[in-house]
Amino acid sequence: MNAVILVGGLGTRLRPLSINTPKSMMPVVNIPFIEYVIRRLSRHNIKHIVMAISHLAQPIKNYIGDGRRFGVSITYTVEDTALGTAGAVKNAEQYLDGETFVALNGDIFTDLDISAMVALHKRRKAKITIALIPVEDPTFYGLVETDDKGRITRFLEKPSREQITTNMINAGTYIMETDVLNSIPAQTMFSFEKEVFPPLLQKGEPIYAFPSSCYWMDIGTPQKYHQLNRDLLNGESNQFNFTANTRISSGKNSNTHRTAEITGPAVIGDNCTIGQKAVFNGAVVIGSGSTIGDGAIVEDSVIWQNVEIEKGAIIKRSIIADNCLIGSKSTIVDAVISDNVTITADYNLKAGSKIWPDKTIG
Ligand code: GTP
Numbered sequence: 292m293n294a295v296i297l298v299g300g301l302g303t304r305l306r307p308l309s310i311n312t313p314k315s316m317m318p319v320v321n322i323p324f325i326e327y328v329i330r331r332l333s334r335h336n337i338k339h340i341v342m343a344i345s346h347l348a349q350p351i352k353n354y355i356g357d358g359r360r361f362g363v364s365i366t367y368t369v370e371d372t373a374l375g376t377a378g379a380v381k382n383a384e385q386y387l388d389g390e391t392f393v394a395l396n397g398d399i400f401t402d403l404d405i406s407a408m409v410a411l412h413k414r415r416k417a418k419i420t421i422a423l424i425p426v427e428d429p430t431f432y433g434l435v436e437t438d439d440k441g442r443i444t445r446f447l448e449k450p451s452r453e454q455i456t457t458n459m460i461n462a463g464t465y466i467m468e469t470d471v472l473n474s475i476p477a478q479t480m481f482s483f484e485k486e487v488f489p490p491l492l493q494k495g496e497p498i499y500a501f502p503s504s505c506y507w508m509d510i511g512t513p514q515k516y517h518q519l520n521r522d523l524l525n526g527e528s529n530q531f532n533f534t535a536n537t538r539i540s541s542g543k544n545s546n547t548h549r550t551a552e553i554t555g556p557a558v559i560g561d562n563c564t565i566g567q568k569a570v571f572n573g574a575v576v577i578g579s580g581s582t583i584g585d586g587a588i589v590e591d592s593v594i595w596q597n598v599e600i601e602k603g604a605i606i607k608r609s610i611i612a613d614n615c616l617i618g619s620k621s622t623i624v625d626a627v628i629s630d631n632v633t634i635t636a637d638y639n640l641k642a643g644s645k646i647w648p649d650k651t652i653g
Contacts, residue, residue: 298397299345307629335405343379377481396463402505412466422462432460524556524574
């Protein structure tokens with residue numbers, strides 16, 4: 292079976308993390324996000340994947356290549372200007388062989404059972420099947436109403452509080468017949484949610500829901516990206532398991548001083564050094580090549596690669612991207628720090644700061 296993954300968005304809400312790193316290459320527990328998505332499709336026997344990328348997405352191509360090492364084959368379609376969710380899939384039509392296919396937003400981490408979803412789609416002879424998941428606050432999402440047989444009756448994009456009639460939202464995974472693409476103009480910005488699904492529903496096409504309450508998280512914002520890392524470390528998804536029952540995993544050539552206090556859950560990448568009496572509290576991820584100095588405290592934070600946190604620094608509820616230097620005894624709380632940033636020693640960064648790449652602060 293074929294799939295199209297949409298990975299050509301700008302990721303503006305994820306800034307400043309997404310300035311130098313495409314959303315799909317964000318490290319999630321030290322593995323680029325897109326790798327989880329591809330491996331999951333492969334496990335569901337989806338072996339040919341079209342990656343709908345933009346011209347900014349060379350790092351994705353460099354990392355994924357032809358897909359062989361993930362057990363799939365990959366084709367890339369590149370958009371000169373963004374074509375929107377439907378326009379991007381239309382652009383991939385020639386690679387879909389006229390067969391039922393899966394389309395998915397490339398920024399969603401989920402345990403959704405795609406095989407069961409495909410089976411339901413075929414049993415119902417649906418034109419489109421849309422995965423739905425429940426959320427607490429649906430106002431930021433596209434709501435989907437269904438009848439008692441699971442057939443979709445109405446779409447409601449980003450509703451106001453008074454309009455909310457369901458907490459089931461579009462989970463960004465679709466099974467489709469290729470003739471759906473006939474209603475989409477070529478090389479034109481076009482949206483499934485706004486311009487394809489509602490008119491097809493009006494025409495009476497069979498569009499069904501596949502509701503699920505499995506793990507689901509989009510990484511659209513730094514907060515959600517952080518939450519996904521936390522959730523995986525806390526065992527919320529079946530796609531991540533600690534092998535050691537201590538819930539602490541340490542990569543090759545990493546050295547944690549025997550006096551360091553790591554309560555876990557924590558994942559430490561390769562070639563890291565954790566100094567004397569360093570303390571980790573809560574869910575902590577440390578990327579490869581990073582150093583945590585003596586007596587530094589890292590709490591509920593995600594640190595990317597080649598970051599140096601000098602002795603006595605305190606990092607809480609923060610994300611620190613590649614190649615940053617945090618000076619000794621500095622304090623970083625609720626911050627999002629992009630790549631190549633230096634925070635000088637003894638500096639108390641204002642809580643909630645977002646720091647753009649290549650800056651020196653202090
Ligand atoms: P924001 O700029 O923060 O809204 O992020 P985004 O650009 O990624 O948009 P959004 O979160 O709505 O996109 C959902 C998914 O669709 C993401 O995986 C995007 O990469 C993808 N996507 C959005 N627009 C396009 C597009 O024009 N072309 C392609 N190929 N993918 C897109």
